[in-house]
Every structure is written in C-alpha cells, then in structure tokens.
Amino acid sequence: MIKRFKGVIILLCFLVQAYAVDVALFPDIKGWKKEVNEKVYNSGDLWELINGAADIFLSYNFEDLQIADYSKKDQMIRVELYRHKSFEDTYGIYSAERMPDYPQVSIGSQGYKSQGVLNFMAGNYYVKIMSAGIEEPDEQTIALFAETIDDALKQPEGLPGALTLFPKEGQIFLSDTYIAQNFLGYSFFKQAFTAKYEKPSEFQLFVINIESGEILVMLEQYYKMVKAENVENRDGLMIIKDPFNGIIYLKHKKNFLVGVVNTDKAEAANEFIDKVFLNTKNE
Amino acid sequence: MNKMLQFNRRGFIRSGLLGTAGAIAGTSALANTGKKGGDAAIIRRQLGKTDIELPIVSYGVMRADNPALVKSAFDMGFVHFDTAHGYQEGRNETLLGELFKDTPRNKFVIATKVGADGIDRVTGDPGPATTKEGILSKFASSLERLKLKYVDILYLHGVSTRNTAMAPQILEAFEQLKKEGKIRYAGMSTHKNEPDVIQAAIDSNFYDIVLTSINFKHSLADQIKEKAALAAKKGIGIVAMKTMAGGFMDKERQKPVNCVAALKWVLQDPNIHTSIPGIVSYDQMIQNFSVMENLEFTEKEKADLEEAKLIAGLYCDGCSQCQDQCKKHLPVQDYMRAYMYTYGYRHYENAYSLIGELGQSANPCGDCDECTVDCAKGFHIAERITDVARLTDIPRDLLV
Numbered sequence: 001m002i003k004r005f006k007g008v009i010i011l012l013c014f015l016v017q018a019y020a021v022d023v024a025l026f027p028d029i030k031g032w033k034k035e036v037n038e039k040v041y042n043s044g045d046l047w048e049l050i051n052g053a054a055d056i057f058l059s060y061n062f063e064d065l066q067i068a069d070y071s072k073k074d075q076m077i078r079v080e081l082y083r084h085k086s087f088e089d090t091y092g093i094y095s096a097e098r099m100p101d102y103p104q105v106s107i108g109s110q111g112y113k114s115q116g117v118l119n120f121m122a123g124n125y126y127v128k129i130m131s132a133g134i135e136e137p138d139e140q141t142i143a144l145f146a147e148t149i150d151d152a153l154k155q156p157e158g159l160p161g162a163l164t165l166f167p168k169e170g171q172i173f174l175s176d177t178y179i180a181q182n183f184l185g186y187s188f189f190k191q192a193f194t195a196k197y198e199k200p201s202e203f204q205l206f207v208i209n210i211e212s213g214e215i216l217v218m219l220e221q222y223y224k225m226v227k228a229e230n231v232e233n234r235d236g237l238m239i240i241k242d243p244f245n246g247i248i249y250l251k252h253k254k255n256f257l258v259g260v261v262n263t264d265k266a267e268a269a270n271e272f273i274d275k276v277f278l279n280t281k282n283e
Numbered sequence: 284m285n286k287m288l289q290f291n292r293r294g295f296i297r298s299g300l301l302g303t304a305g306a307i308a309g310t311s312a313l314a315n316t317g318k319k320g321g322d323a324a325i326i327r328r329q330l331g332k333t334d335i336e337l338p339i340v341s342y343g344v345m346r347a348d349n350p351a352l353v354k355s356a357f358d359m360g361f362v363h364f365d366t367a368h369g370y371q372e373g374r375n376e377t378l379l380g381e382l383f384k385d386t387p388r389n390k391f392v393i394a395t396k397v398g399a400d401g402i403d404r405v406t407g408d409p410g411p412a413t414t415k416e417g418i419l420s421k422f423a424s425s426l427e428r429l430k431l432k433y434v435d436i437l438y439l440h441g442v443s444t445r446n447t448a449m450a451p452q453i454l455e456a457f458e459q460l461k462k463e464g465k466i467r468y469a470g471m472s473t474h475k476n477e478p479d480v481i482q483a484a485i486d487s488n489f490y491d492i493v494l495t496s497i498n499f500k501h502s503l504a505d506q507i508k509e510k511a512a513l514a515a516k517k518g519i520g521i522v523a524m525k526t527m528a529g530g531f532m533d534k535e536r537q538k539p540v541n542c543v544a545a546l547k548w549v550l551q552d553p554n555i556h557t558s559i560p561g562i563v564s565y566d567q568m569i570q571n572f573s574v575m576e577n578l579e580f581t582e583k584e585k586a587d588l589e590e591a592k593l594i595a596g597l598y599c600d601g602c603s604q605c606q607d608q609c610k611k612h613l614p615v616q617d618y619m620r621a622y623m624y625t626y627g628y629r630h631y632e633n634a635y636s637l638i639g640e641l642g643q644s645a646n647p648c649g650d651c652d653e654c655t656v657d658c659a660k661g662f663h664i665a666e667r668i669t670d671v672a673r674l675t676d677i678p679r680d681l682l683v
Contacts, residue, residue: 037404045603047474049404051396051441052345052524053370055561059346076412096348097372119372132400134412177348182563185352244565245351 025081026068027152029145033071041065060093060180061085063124069132070145076133077145081153082126088160088191092178094121100174107146109157113139118146123155162193165207167275172196183208184245184261188221197272203263205272207256215257219250237270249273256280324576325360328556331520333468333491335392335435337363339550340575343524343559345370350382356568357382357391360575365494365522365559367396367440368425380430393429394436394494394522394559396472397421399453407443407475409450418456426465437466438494443475448483448490457489468492474525477503481510485517496525497555499548499588500595502659508552515554523549523558528595540591542567544584546574596660598623604659613647615656615664622671635674645675 026036042064046054049065063083070077084090091109097119098112105111108127111120116131129145131137163176175196183189183206194206208215222240223231230241238250249269250259258276260269326339341363342356353364366375376395383391398421401412422437437460442448448471457469470492473480477495484490493514497507511521526549527542542560549555562568580588599619609615617637624634647668648654654665 050369051398051472051474052343052367052561055346056348056371059563097374099372099374132412134401179348182349185349185355185563185565185568187564187566244355245349 021066025066025149025152026079027148029070029148031072032077035069035071037067037069039067041067056096057082057084057093059182060089060096062089062093071133074133074135075137075141076131077137077142078128078130078132079145079149080128080130081149082128083124084126085124087124087156088162088178089180090121090124090126091160092180094119094126095174095177098174104174105143105146107143108150108153108155109159111146113142116142118142120146120150122150122153122157125153125155127153160193162207162209163195165276165279166193166195166205167272167279170197170199172198172202184242184248186222186225188218190218200265200268201263203269204261205276206259206261207276208258209256212252212255215252215255218257219252234266237266237273239266251277253277253280326575326578328553329520330468330522330556331491331515332518333520335363335468335520337392337557338575339555339557339578340546340571341365341392341522341557341559343561344375344379346561346563347375347378348563350378352562352565352568353378353382355565356562357386359568359572361568361572362390363392363394363435363557363559365394365524366429367438368421369396369398369440373424373428376425376428380428384430388431392435393431394438394470395425395429395434396438396440396494397425398440399447399450402441402447408446409453413447413450413452415452415456415459418453419459422456422460422465433465433467435467436470436492437468438470438472438492440472441475442471442473442480442483445479445483448480449487454487454489468520470494470520470522472524478506478510481507481514481519481521484519485510485514490519492520492522494522494524494559497523497549498526498528499545499592500528501525508554511552511554515556521555523555524560526550526558526560528591538594541584541587543570543574544580544588545591546571547578547580547584548588550574551578594623597626599660599662605656605664608656609664610655611647611651613643613668614641615668617641618647618668618671619662619664621674622667625671625674631674634671635677638672638674643672645672647672 021036021038021040023036026034028034041049043058043062046057046062046065061084063085066081068079084093099114102112102114105113105118105120108120108122111118116136118129120127127149129142160178166176177194179192179194181190183192191210192206192208194204196202196204226240226242232239236251240248240250242248245261247264248259248261249266250257251273256277258273260272263269327336328339329336338360342353342361342365344353344364344366347353364379366379368376379393397418399409399413400417401410403410426434437457439453460466461469468491469489471480471484471490472494474496481493481495484493495507497504501507515521526546528540528545530542531539546558546560549558560571562571599616603616605615621634621637624630624637648665656664658664
C-alpha cells in the first residue's frame, strides 16, 4: 500500500512538472511587472498562438511553450520559451528561423537580434524575446531580459556535436542547419545536418549520423526511386542523377552517410566528403 | 541549377517515376495523376469575384525548407503559393522571393499574411498596440523579402473576432496598400470562430477572400460550409486550410488520416475555391496533384474517411473547451483520450498507461453528484470517465 502511495506521489510530481507552468523559468526583473501566462501550449494547440507557423515547430518534436509578459508603463516585453524534445531538435528549429544577416549575440548557445526582438537557443529551449507594447524598449533592456532568462533556464551551452564534422574552410557563415524530416523532399531521408560552401560554386554538404542498418534502408529506397540507371558507383563515390535535386554525391561508412548536393564537380565533392570522414576519426 | 541537372521534372513525375513514387506513398490515388495528362484535366475555380482562377489545390509553403521542392511543384502545375510574414521569422518569404525572382509575374500567384500587433490573446480583439502603421511596416518587409512589387493576396493573419475583422485602423492599412498597388486583393485568415469571421467578411463589403480552416472532423464544419456558401454567393473567394485535419487522428500521431480523402472531402464543396495543404515531400506533392485532376473518392478513400469520421464523431479531438470546468480538476481531455484509445483504436495498453499517469482513483467521479463539464461535442463526461477509469482495476498483464 505504501509502495503504491509512493508511486502515485511520484506520478503526481511528474505531472506537475509536465503540465504546469514553471514560474521559476521567468525570474522577476526589477521595475517590471511580471505576468506568467497560465496556459501552456502543446503540440495540439500551438497553432492557436502562431497559426500555420506551428507546423515547422511540430516537425522538430515541439514539446511545449510557456509565455510571460513583462510590462512597465507603455512598454511590454513578451518572453516565449519553446521547449523541444532534444538538443538537435531545438537547434533545428532555431537554425531554420535564424536570419544570418542579423547581428549575432553571445547569449545561450547562439542568438541574434533585430529591431525589438532577440532570439536565442539554450539547451532544449528556443527563446524568443520581443517588444509587444506601444513603446519599444531599448536594446540594452531586451539584452538584459535575455541574459536573465538564460541564467534561469540553466541549460548547457554549445551546439550539436555533428557540426564539428563539417570542414570550416569555405563554409558559408551561419549556413549550418539540421533537417529532422523529409530531407531533400524525401520522406525516407531524415536527421540530416547540413552546411553550405562557397567554392567551387555554392553547394551543400550533409551528414546523416544514424544506425548503419537504417542508412542502408534509406539508400535502398532512394536508389529504387531514382532507378538503377541513374546511380553510378565511381570508386566508392555514389553519383546519383536525382530528378528533383540534381546530381547528388554520397558515401556511406559505418553510421555515417555523407553527401554533397548542387555541384557538378565530382572531385571537389569527393574531397569534402572525405574531409568529413577524416573528422569522424578525430572525434 | 546547373544546365546538366535540368531534368524535365514534370515529364519525370508523370511518366516513369510515378509508379515508384506511388509505391513509396502507398496510395492508389496516385495512379490518376499520370494517366489523364495535360493541363486540361486540372480542375480550376474562380476565386470569388477576383480575376484569379486557380487549380483547386495550391501550395502551403509554411514548412518547406527545400527550394527544389517548391520549384518542382511550380513546374508540375501548382500556381498559387501561400506564405506569411511570420513563418520561419521571414525566411519562408525569402525562399519564395529567391525562387520566383526571375519568373514572369503573371505565371504565379503569391499570398502572404500579416498579423496585427496588440491583439488580446484571450478575447481576440484589437488593443491599443493594434495600429495601421504596424500592418504597413510588416507588409513592407514582407514585400522586400518576396522581391515583389505587389502580392496577389494579403491576408490579415489569424482573425478570430468580428471586432478585429472590422477594426478601422486595419481596414485603412489594407485600403492604402490596395491604392498603392502593393496588394491586389485583401483577405482574412481564420482558424477560430470561423463562421463569425466569414460572416464579418460578408458584412464588411471589403474583404475579397477568406482563408478558413475546414476539414471533415472540424466541429464547426457544417456552419463553416454554410457561411462559405453565403460568402461565395456574394463573390468572396474561399480558400481552405488545415484540410488534412492535422494529418493524424490522435496527438500521438499513431493513427494517420487519409490525406487525399480528406482533401477531396473539402474540395467536393464547389464553394471552396482552392486549398493550401502544406507540402514537404515529393510524394505529398504528387498525391496532392492527383486531387487537382480527380475529386472522386476511391472505395478505399471512402472507407477510410467513413472510419475517420466515426472516430472524430465519437471521440475527443482536444478542443480544450472542457479545460478547468471540472470542479475536481480532473484532466478531462486525458480521460477522453484514454476513452478514444480504448473504444476507438483498441489500444488498451496506451489507455492503461495514460490513466496510470493521471494518478487518480479507479472511480474519480464517484463522490461527485453533478458533472459541471460542458463538452463541445456533447459527450457525457462523467459517464465516460467512470467507464474508462475502471481500467486501473485490471492487472496490466491482461492487457498486453
């Protein structure tokens, strides 16, 4: 009986954690009145708040969203905390929305700002801080909010380890991203980290790091779809004439599938792919 | 894209690949795509009294991260692309801008949306921060991202009340943009209180188009269809969204909706002029294209939809109306999900686990004399909770 009672308490604690607003994530900020939204948005009702933009959040395993509004006279700052299932998912949605042209900020793992807005990722949280009142607060105030929230979240810093596999030379600034589903428009390709490079012409390098058996299943489906006559094996480098995405170069070793899209320079593609495999050994 | 890579996508889709893609997608509906051939077979409808005639299926770009996919859709015959100021913090509009920058302007139709600032989250009504300038400023950046001189349709994003639909400062902003030639038609998008919003569009004598959510399991589907008919009669274009009903019957995404059947269900209503399902893969693109040419249900689609309607009619779709209504603060939605698992899907294990997580007794309504929960679907909540909560009395081993 005691054991059963203990179990119920543990379950209740879990539920409180899972469904209730975590007020501690929204610290008090001197001079500002805080109002934490009682409603926690989940995957079933995120669209109520952000309309069709919810779809892409769901594709990155969105868990929940908590919101607080801070006000001071005519100024209001809204803080939105989007929590995703994994660090990779959070990085995926953050990088899908990141604007490379905007000034970067050193808050959390990575962040950027534009007028009245500061967005950053911290662990499993994608944080959006925005001016929502009649009068817009200055940049320093928004930055203060970001730093305070980041401290309260207590999340690990850094970016997913897979990004270290990409050669740095020639990589286009902030072109790195993570596609959780439907990579290249195919439902069988998933969990791809990608980055773009400048030379010889702009192309995309990608790395999929999952179980080797799963990679084999992906490739089987892919080769079946493009048909055998469009697949060439040139000394271990697979060259595929993809009807939608152009020429694709691929190499599969152990748990890594590495490829290049959007170039007709096979030699350069091969070189970049080999650099990635070299980096996997250095890990 | 390099010249050597320029395959004839359309021919590829319509000929050789089609069979394979069909096998990937696992739907017989795909077979319809290649056989008819030619644009003549595509069903088009006039968008109200506008001068825009569109294929009945358009492209919701909200999740697209692959320009090649959107380009393929354009090559295949999709004409109308729907985005919004807020999608991916603007990157979605940028993607379309890059894609169409060298395409003759009369070959594609672009719709985007801007939300008004300062809308009250609870009431849905405009507030002091809702300004004409806010709309104009957002739209200016949208136009810049899209690299266009004008958009064909600008929607006011996410309208849920008549007050917002009729807000003078919003109407003034749209009117100004029309006069300046930056938008051709003004619209509203709505996915809450849709019938009221469509009626507001009718009464306004201002809006040309309404983008509304509608699908076979929407609890207001009949009212939306009634209002859409009235609006269409008055010359308002009706565009459908959320046609796939979320793609799954349940939050756990275990029970998929037959998306082709769901799309056909919406478009069989002639008052719905086009639809904007989101497309993120080539097999989805081919599936949706097939609907452009053939709106008749196959036997399987008919059966799948009947089953889905049954589930939707009998079980909770998580509308949240019941939230906080129970005087004992029971998690009503979770119990209703458990009920759906038990009687709808026969997933007893899932129901058992869910109820276990709730940490309630085997008879949580037993000491309550009156149920205070008013369910949107009219379910007798206490009866259902009492029924399904009994699962906790059954040893787990018997359910596996």
